[in-house]
Amino acid sequence: MLVLRHTAALALWRNNVDTRVALVPTMGYLHEGHLTLLREGRVRVASGSLVLSIFVNPTQFGPNEDLARYPRDEAGDLAKAQACGVDVAFCPASPDEVYPSRLTWVNVDELGDHLCGRSRPGHFRGVCTIVCKLLGLVRPDVSLFGNKDFQQLAIIRRMHADLFLPGEIVGMPIVRESDGLAMSSRNANLEPQARQDALAISRFLAEVRRRFAAGTRDATELVAGAADALAPGRVDYVELVDAALLQPVSRVEQPALCAVAVYFGSVRLIDNTVLTP
Numbered sequence: 001m002l003v004l005r006h007t008a009a010l011a012l013w014r015n016n017v018d019t020r021v022a023l024v025p026t027m028g029y030l031h032e033g034h035l036t037l038l039r040e041g042r043v044r045v046a047s048g049s050l051v052l053s054i055f056v057n058p059t060q061f062g063p064n065e066d067l068a069r070y071p072r073d074e075a076g077d078l079a080k081a082q083a084c085g086v087d088v089a090f091c092p093a094s095p096d097e098v099y100p101s102r103l104t105w106v107n108v109d110e111l112g113d114h115l116c117g118r119s120r121p122g123h124f125r126g127v128c129t130i131v132c133k134l135l136g137l138v139r140p141d142v143s144l145f146g147n148k149d150f151q152q153l154a155i156i157r158r159m160h161a162d163l164f165l166p167g168e169i170v171g172m173p174i175v176r177e178s179d180g181l182a183m184s185s186r187n188a189n190l191e192p193q194a195r196q197d198a199l200a201i202s203r204f205l206a207e208v209r210r211r212f213a214a215g216t217r218d219a220t221e222l223v224a225g226a227a228d229a230l231a232p233g234r235v236d237y238v239e240l241v242d243a244a245l246l247q248p249v250s251r252v253e254q255p256a257l258c259a260v261a262v263y264f265g266s267v268r269l270i271d272n273t274v275l276t277p
Helices: 007-015 032-045 074-083 123-138 147-162 185-189 192-197 199-213 226-230
Strands: 002-004 021-026 049-054 088-090 142-146 168-172 234-242 256-264 267-275
Touching: 002 007, 007 088, 007 123, 021 032, 021 123, 032 049, 032 074, 032 142, 032 168, 049 074, 049 123, 074 088, 088 123, 123 147, 142 147, 147 168, 147 256, 147 267, 185 267, 192 199, 192 256, 199 226, 199 256, 199 267, 226 234, 226 256
Parallel strands: 002 088, 021 049, 021 142, 049 088, 142 168
Antiparallel strands: 234 256, 256 267
């Protein structure tokens, strides 16, 4: 497995590859959700090349967010990557490697108006910019992302289509712990009690699905009692939006996303479920 630190080295490697290439962009601290993406990438390009990027992207963090506390374990990540058959790990030597200037940005309008986009201004601009850069450097035939970050995936798909970027964007199902908590690198920062409290998220989403299966279509009724159900977590948002446009809905007549973001202690967790009539 090659470990590349510089964009010039990555570009040189890509110019000498004529097989199919899969890309899995991450911020590291790999868990089973990431490894599922890597294994799927390995299958999709068969004897081609599987590329992993590990970069805690500073431009998608706000000034009061957890950039400094985001968990990191490069040595452990590289060992897991090698076990999954990764051919190239791109681990930029510094942010300057991928941001030689701070003059060029990529932004997708409207899809970021709600959910995480409303509570994290500038977040998706940072996400789109780094993903666009990685797609330009790696020129993958397929890029894989997790559905836990549903809004992020929808915005990346829109950017990818509108900018005629290379390859295919593939979304993969949410991977959960045995007790239902969606896997996230940030889970490592949860205190033991907060880790138990966070199970309220998956229980709440299960209740939303139960109400929907019982015939409830009114958005207010579907998410009624959210604050109590998610206590002692501090709710950032609980929203029902159109699954394609990410705009709020009052009734579920088309596929809709029920998305939540909740703080347990200082750790912000997100999760979602799709409701399809």
